[in-house]
Amino acid sequence: MKVDNAESGAEAAIHVHKVGKTFDSHVKIQALQEVNFTIPQGEFVSILGPSGCGKSTLLRVVSGLIDPDEGGEVRIFGHRQSHRDMSDDVGVVFQTHNMLPWDTVESNIRLAAEVRKLPKQELDKRIDALLPVLKLEKFRGSYPHQLSGGMRQRAALGQILVTRPKVLLLDEPFGALDALTRDQLNVELLRLWQEMRQTVLLITHSIAEAVFLSDRILVMSEHPGRIIEDIRIDLPRPRDPRTSKEAVEFGRYVARLGQIMGVD
Ligand SMILES: Nc1ncnc2c1ncn2[C@@H]1O[C@H](COP(=O)(O)OP(=O)(O)OP(=O)(O)O)[C@@H](O)[C@H]1O
Secondary structure, three states: OOOOOHHHOOOOOEEEEEEEEEEEOOOEEEEEEEEEEEEOOOOEEEEEOOOOOOHHHHHHHHHOOOOOOOOOEEEEOOEEOEOOEOOOOEEEEOOOOOOOOOOOHHHHHHHHHHOOOOOHHHHHHHHHHHHHHOOOHHHOOOOHHHOOHHHHHHHHHHHHHOOOOOEEEEEOOOOOOOHHHHHHHHHHHHHHHHHHOOEEEEEOOOHHHHHHHOOEEEEEOOOOEOEEEEEEOOOOOOOOHHHHHHOHHHHHHHHHHHHHHOOO
8 A cells, every 4th residue: 555645754765653562472572662763765774772672573563574563554665564465675684594405595596586576587687796796606506504604694685685675674684693704794785785775774783883884773772662762873984894983983973872772
């Protein structure tokens, strides 16, 4: 369903309005409480918050994998997200990859694009362009178990990027990797975003990672999750891990966020 009323966030890439979520299994857990925010097209936004505050739940609601409680809504370019009618404009990457162990990197990426029913020639072209960007060209014929953790997560990113989603939702995609690999992949992610300029919503536990990558950081409260701060990161782009992280302003943002989150 489309709406074109500006107040509803129809112009925005992501519009989250009065989103709450209560899980009602054997115990009732209110994971989210009245979450509101709007992200314009092309912005890179990170979500920080304490463990268990509802970050993954929020990302799953934005992706359409689960529906919010009644009264709340998510719109993607004006399309009302729901479990039954998920927007084609959204791609999601989780912490653990989704690759079939018996298929090569290339077939896994190919398979992920099949739902979009792209003509074979177009898909070949996209895969040929994507593999070098992900530094996986030499590994297109390798199986997941033959790759390092970082390569597997790059391939998982490839499975989503091949569909060219306008909105990229990332749930700690590099969270399980060692710090060095994670830093390298963040630099690559930033390079990709600088080229493609999709709208990105990233969940992370790392304040420095959020400041380095983002235009804006949303901070969530303890459970039940609400947005308690919305901070614009006015650091110049393009960003470079050495120079950007050494800048005084970078340190100021990290310190301020540390204070808000009680980890300074
Ligand atoms: N499917 C579910 N059924 C019941 N409760 C759930 C479900 N998914 C999440 N929860 C609960 O909702 C709350 C928020 O969980 P969520 O995974 O969204 O937090 P998070 O901020 O992503 O946590 P972390 O940073 O530790 O990954 C938690 O209390 C969790 O137990």
